[in-house]
Amino acid sequence: MKVCHFITRLIVGGAQENTFLSARGLVEAGHECVLLTGPSEGREGQLLGKMKNPGIEIVESPLFVREISPLTDLRALFYLRDFLRERKFDVLHTHSSKAGILGRVAGRMAGVPMVVHTIHGLAFGPYESPLKNLIYINAERFAARRCDRIYAVAQAMIDQCLARGIGRPEQYKVVYSGMELDRFLEAERDDALRRSLGIPDHCRVVGVIARLFPRKGYEDFFPVAANIARELPDTHFLILGDGPKRYEYEAWTESLGIRSRVTFAGLVPPDEVPRYIAQMDVAAHFSLKEGLPRVAVQALAEGKPVVAYHLDGTPEVVISGKTGFTVPARDLQAATDMLLRLLKSPEEASEMGARGRELVREKFPWRKMSDTLIREYESFLGEKCSA
Secondary structure: OEEEEEEEEOEOOHHHHHHHHHHHHHHHOOOEEEEEEEOOOOOOOEHHHOOOOOOOEEEEOOOOOOOOOHHHHHHHHHHHHHHHHHHOOOEEEEEOHHHHHHHHHHHHHHOOOEEEEEEOOOOOOOOOOHHHHHHHHHHHHHHHOOOOEEEEOOHHHHHHHHHOOOOOHHHEEEOOOOEOOHHHHHOOOOHHHHHHOOOOOOOEEEEEEOOOOOOOOHHHHHHHHHHHHHHOOOEEEEEEEOOOOHHHHHHHHHHOOOHHHEEEEEOOOHHHHHHHHOOOOEEEEOOOOOOOOHHHHHHHHOOOOEEEEOOOOHHHOOOEOOOEEEEOOOOHHHHHHHHHHHHHOHHHHHHHHHHHHHHHHHHOEHHHHHHHHHHHHHHHHHHHHHO
């Protein structure tokens, strides 16, 4: 098969890693794959510089940008249509909201036999403005009518789309976002790294992995961290990620009186993330918009229980009372209480982490995701040829 994966940008992020591994699986199975993307600039980092390429063709166009820009987006649409016609792909697989809308329309215009999309997270939701929700819901309805299959990283994404009249039930399928698990399953505490991060040996560690960006949960996490520090002074907080809000967040922790207990590790290369998670005792994830948080999967792969908001696909991996706890969104007291419970009860935390580890080992290997997608492509194209 000849497959094109299309995503707006290849920064260091969950959707991007999912896309890259899906493409990698195709190439390693003997298929041809082109990864089409836009410039990946900024403090989030460039994924391609950190992942080993097994032979995926990368095509980059400056027309593919994250921001909505009507004139540029129209030019991008026609560029994409012409590119797809010229290269004659069997499958176009789009990722992310904007690339998904442009790509599915262009795929139909170009006559690509199979056009599919993966939902990593939804651009609309209860924490977005009514105008943005209106625009994206109608755009998603339009795009859903122009594709053959819609994959979602969590059942919650499917339920939310169908509730808004986006697509038909038979179009959808859950394909959990696979990842390279071995490095997480095998990671161990590194005392030298811990010292380099300024974490005292006797401290319990609460970790967060997310871009330093609005709605990634830091507006809630830092007040919760201050609450925990008052009750358990020997607690340290480890932040993995970078972004435009870093200096503001550092100043905020200073005003909360916890700056000396918070380590901002910055943007950590993907292959180094397991070492950093190994220094944590508990992971927190308070993002207000998520498909299924990869950081929760990664933490659980290392046996670290997770406390997170009961949103989107999170409860499908953070099973409350079994692999961690989910609490109502923006309920800072509940979040504080659950983190304190795990910090004060290492045995319970260890049991939850062990259950999470087994769940992740079963559901989230990247080759399982890739093989599922390849079977989907082959089945659909085979039926279409027969018809």
